[in-house]
Amino acid sequence: MNRILLVLLGLTTVSAQAATPAYTKAQATQGAAVDKAQCALCHGSTLQNGGAPKLAGSAFLLKWGSNSLDDFHSIMSTTMPQTHPGALKPEQYINLVAYVLQQNGFKPGTTALKAANLKQYTFRK
Numbered sequence: 001m002n003r004i005l006l007v008l009l010g011l012t013t014v015s016a017q018a019a020t021p022a023y024t025k026a027q028a029t030q031g032a033a034v035d036k037a038q039c040a041l042c043h044g045s046t047l048q049n050g051g052a053p054k055l056a057g058s059a060f061l062l063k064w065g066s067n068s069l070d071d072f073h074s075i076m077s078t079t080m081p082q083t084h085p086g087a088l089k090p091e092q093y094i095n096l097v098a099y100v101l102q103q104n105g106f107k108p109g110t111t112a113l114k115a116a117n118l119k120q121y122t123f124r125k
């Protein structure tokens, strides 16, 4: 294989890799509490043990893998909770995204998840 092709392949690989989503454990813990109060009735306490679509697990990751966390956050914050869409505080929706990340096996860190950063992250591993 010639060198130019190798370089091109290298670039493609790099650009297809999204940054690993940053969130803190505290955000996920708060998100879990919001889930329990507002979402668990339909989505379950682990986000995959309710009657509504699973928000964690391989089928969820397959469905959402190519979308940004911003897409996910927009849909969630404008259509959920189903009984009163958009009713939660902005911070609560961010914490819910952190809990969704945790339940899908992403590791927490020291940098908090912020609304401004959602576009740069995906659920792709």
Ligand code: HEC
Pocket (backbone or CB within 6 Å): 035, 038, 039, 040, 041, 042, 043, 052, 053, 054, 055, 063, 075, 076, 079, 080, 081, 082, 083, 088, 096
């Ligand atoms: C009364 C039941 C109910 C409650 C409460 C509820 N949901 Fe849902 N949710 C649903 C149903 C049913 C769907 C699938 C139909 C739809 O998309 O409208 C859904 C879909 C979703 C989706 C899209 C999933 C996908 O893969 O398309 C997300 C994200 C979501 N809910 C998040 C939440 C969050 C976060 C909360 C709590 C703030 C919440 N929901 C509360 C019933 C509920």
